[in-house]
Amino acid sequence: MTTTTNTSRRHFVIGSSAIAAGLAIGFDLPMMSSANAAMGTGITAMDPLTNPEIGIWVVVKPNDDVIVRIVRSEMGQGTITGLAQMVAEELQCNWNKVSYEYPSPSENLKRNKAWGSYSTGGSRGIRTSEQYVRKGGAAARMMLVQAAANQWNVPVAECIAKDSVITHTPSGRKTTFGKVSVAASQLEVPKDVPLKDPKDWQLIGKSVNRIDGMADKVTGKQVYAIDLKFPGMLNATIKESPVFGGKVKSFDAAKAQSMKGVKKVVQVGDTAVAVIADTFWQAKTALDQVNIVWDSGSNVNVSSETIKKMLEDGLNANDTFVHNTNGDVKAALASASKTVEATYFYPYLNHATLEPQTATAKWTPDSCEAWVPTQDGEASLAAVIAASGLPAEKCNAYKVNLGGGFGRRGAFQDYTTQAVNIAKQMPGTHVKLIWTREEDMTQGRYHPVMMCKMTAAIDDKKNVTGINMRLSGQSILSAVRPAVVAANKGKDPVVFQGLEASGEHGITYSFPNLTVDHAMRNTHVPPGFWRGVNVNQNAIFIETFMDELAETTGMDSVEFRRKHMEKYPRAIAVLNAVADGIGWTKPAAPGVFRGVAQMRSFGSYVAAACELSVTNGTDVEIHRIVAATDPGYAVNPAQIARQVSGSFLYGLSALFEEEITIDKGAVVQKNFDTFNSIRLYQMPKVETIIIQGGGKDWGGVGEPTIAVAAPAVLNAIYRATGKRLRTVPLKNSGMKLV
Template sequence: MTTNTNNNTSTSRRHFIVGSSAIATGLAIGFDLSLISSANAAMGTGTTAMTPLDLPEIGVWVVVKPNDDVIVRVVRSEMGQGTITGLAQMVAEELECDWKKVSYDYPSPAESLKRKNVWGSYSTGGSRGIRTSEQYVRKGGAAARIMLVQAAANQWNVPASECVAKNSVITHTPSGRKTTFGKVSIAASKLEVPKEVPLKDPKDWQIIGKSLNRIDGVADKVTGKQVYAIDLKFPGMLVATIKESPVFGGKVKSYDAAKAQSMKGVKKVVQVGDTAVAVVADTFWQAKMAMEQVNINWDSGANVNVSSASIKKMLEDGLEHPDSFVHNTNGDIKTAIAGSAKTLQSTFFYPFLNHATLEPQTATAKWTPDACDAWVPTQDGEASLAAVIAASGLPSEKCNVYKVNLGGGFGRRGAFQDFTTQAVNIAKQMPGTPIKLIWTREEDMTQGRYHPVMMCKLTAAIDGKNNVTGINMRLSGQSILAAVRPAIVAANKGKDPVTFQGLEDSGEHGFTYDFPNITVDHAMRNTHVPPGFWRGVNVNQNAIFIETFMDEMAEATNMDAVEFRRKHMGKHPRAVAVLNAVADGIGWTKPAALGVFRGVAQMRSFGSYVAAACELSVTNGNEVKIHRFVAATDPGYVVNPAQVARQVSGSFVYGLSALFEEEITIEKGAVVQKNFDTFGSIRLYQMPPVETIIIQGGGKDWGGVGEPTIAVAAPAVLNAFYRATGKRLRNVPLKNSGIKLV
């Protein structure tokens, strides 16, 4: 793919501390200027000056400097997925500015709250960063362009309709007079924001749809200069680490900190709520070493008797229980099964998974009786601010959150702000001192918000003519929303709709197969292990369940796997298109090389249609070598094709790691896996090349990119593995079946 050069590839790091509320209004709610200046210096800006407070704000999404530099407001979080660049491209498209002069800034969530949530949702998850922002950020760019053009027209005393903007230059067409955005930006900032803002037709896009270079400081990431939350330094800062009850639901009964308190660098040992103890010291290492000397007596409670074996038994009971929540149903599956010539049945297991962000959970807080500031690597600035307000005991106007770069998110740093709450609670016990809380890797592994555990039993009814007349799909396992958003479950009469991602009868996670009789239901079996939104969420296991079973049904009815899918996808042309793309790309109808076998899978989730095909070989019956993947994605529209290709490849790393290596198990109520030696991921040498096919404009809706394609990697591999060995693998991870990726 062609990549256009963008010289503006780095962003002033002071933006990560100051926030664009300072640029916009000069308001600095809760700002501690000494901390900001020190943070700027620590982050390598070479200056301690704050961002100027008098720059003209054109609408709420754009700031234009006198030198024509354009600052685009971004409230979604950047986690390596390229959201910042994509959002900036959409604003720049409608603004008609010079892309080489574009940078970005984060508005403070406190400033947004003060301005009645003018920047909308700060949440970055569910592949929503682009697709649920595109309308209003594009309108923000268009509104700013209209205001700039009007300001120039006013200056020339001509109708605005006679003026056009292009590449940050405004031209009066009849006379040829020209001016720049920077020269009229102050006048434009004083105009009323237009209410009616037409947007470009997609056929006229010049920036959206191009593989422009990223603007979020890629070079600094490569060289190690990028400052993440774990790197922050302030004058007088102390560092804390924490230990929470290893059994979920347990509490601190008592603790002896005498030895730890006497160790070098240790400032204080404090209890945090009723579930944890923290050590505060000069350095993280001192805090960690001292924590190992704190003798904590835990009250583990009744959950100490829970194990992976007892959880699995509970799920197995759910597979057979008569009560369930039905979500997708058509026809009469019981009659279809009773009248079938034969039935096909398979049972699957998918484990708990941790997010395992490379940067463990961390946050920095400073609390005084008059203010509380926090610096957080967050996927949702509003959620972080809410946590700070709640923990600080202060009114909202005395609290603020500054977003700092995330060393990985994947759903862990959005709805779950336990680390933010802990940082504030520790800081409250040392007023006026900046406290940086850093979890150990062991704490991060054992105090996660885990991908839910799930089992599935699939039954197919097949008639005498080898037609599949119906499918019954019983899910048995944990509900995320029951723990995280119980109001949604209550509104759905006890059902968790998120459980059915990829299996719904309609919507952005709609099922792309049509059978005359179908029932998909869920026996909810919640455990004491806290569930969370894990990249791709429930579509990951649902794709394995249905897509490997589709291959089984194809074999049982003597049909080719691709042809069998097409037969049942007649009402879903976009799903057929991505399936055809990967089948053609992998050469499905042509013989594979000797010893090489192929598998396919497709799915719809997060509003996108995705498919994958792979080629692999197996030696010694258990050593899998994946030679290549072909992946097709139809998200409706694509902002930056190069970013999509990177996202697809990155998501396959995630999907394959979960398939082959990863699981969280429970013994005596606690997580067994403590570090990457027991919770592994695939290595670079194991990762196959991924050829990405992008189908643009397949629909008018905007779909997601970062999460949908994770799901199809695993079933494509499982289907190819069966063709190579004749063995069906239905329990994840494959390492438990002696299978390894080489």
């Protein structure tokens, strides 16, 4: 599909809002004519004459080095390596000569959005781009082979490519990619691009080494956004109203303005004050001396207690959005021999990226550039354009390596907007904005708070005849993408992740009567997409309740699940894998107890089984977790195993330690001393089982597995203590991980 380039400021900002919403973007595989775009950090430019583009995805140097263009963001999850593997698989190049670069979103705009979506979130980095990046590699191979065939004046069908070498099979003549790259770059990109059958993959599915500088990360040489330096650069830090929705009433900067290194004290919009200085520490120290008077507004009366009361009211409200229903749950409950009910609470959570929010910007009346650690380069560019007041063609945003993302740096570009607005106060100068840890903790976009009431009907034969699941809590999309909510007649479909009737977040249980609904209860606390999003709490709700129902009906918890999962063979497969891996049918060691959980989310089927012991009724030691994941296809098994372990650390930290609470309208937790995460010694051994279910759909890896660790552990804790723990985090129930 060909689109017409429109570089007006309004058009691009609106278009990037659609990108952030995850909408499909059409693109031309053939490259556009201009290729002299600044890549990576924007400091160096590619020369298409000495380093020819073979299509838009591949650059081949004369020495056979291959540069793969990648627009998704690397946050440690391995997306860059996985995408490069897929391009290289179809390209048939030498993997040891592959590197990567980031095309800037401005260049993407110039090329009619040829590279597609820049957004990296929702476990979509690989699965929603695998088709077109593989086609990019295959098209480049076809062009290189065609160029060689043209030089030899032989039929292209007689030539093959392997390890960056093209061979004419009848004669044995050979040439390299580098030697024909210039000629290949002049050819038309083929329109019919067949892809390899998965059974013929040589590189996809292999645990190849990562290409994103792991050695530099380990040694500290890796440059993240917070490390950027430019000649004459200034530094800034900022303080926004601690009460969400509050504004700056007044501020006295006299003392701060006179401090060493301070250049300016400025108000940023209606809500914040920033200090610009030679160094970050000078800016921070001076900002502490600025006397700011806040107008907090009515939100100052909100607390965690008032929020929880609102959610409790929602559990019994009539104004709900029904999302998944079959049969007649009310009739099933009315005729039940027994009912089982359980109420759960899941708190606000911060992303707490190790690198706090940061961005560097340079503004002049004629141009604006920003260097941003972003999960969505086009969203960052849209923020730059909007804040700069300049047309799109005079702006650019360069992606810099992220020190953690987890959903914070995608749809939310507040830090980018602030950086540009501050840089406008110092025209022609690079200004790097760095949030303090306290600012990062108190100005987040938080995992939404949620309560849930589960009710089940059981007949006289101990069959579960109906389940009613009432969610009460915040909607992310109401705040972030209200147009999606409006299109769904007020309902937020993301709330129901893992609970839908079908699709990539479809529930994997069947009951004769079922209703899942949501009482939307929004607060002034800004919600956001936190790794795994709503499947995290939904997995706890449904999977711990399944254990309760198994016990009530007198069945083994694994057998109970299987009984209600007959329509979902891939879900049964991951459940069976962890049950076998943990030795479910064999007695555990004395004092050791087991728990299990399974879920479908982000297109993948995942399960976990754990073994743990509890001493003194409160001290939990998790000995091991067996994890199974079926993402359809495994691009890099070693990286999948790392992602599973990392996601479990994230999920267990939330289960035991983490919460954001509100007092007088503001976040209470200011740093890691009050928003804790588990330590290395507390992390259990994780054994990962990868199942490749295949099919046409690809599932995610980075987010699905996070959800099953917590309910598996909760189910095991019940067996160890006899206590059903339904409020997260467990520290509030006196439980701790040792």
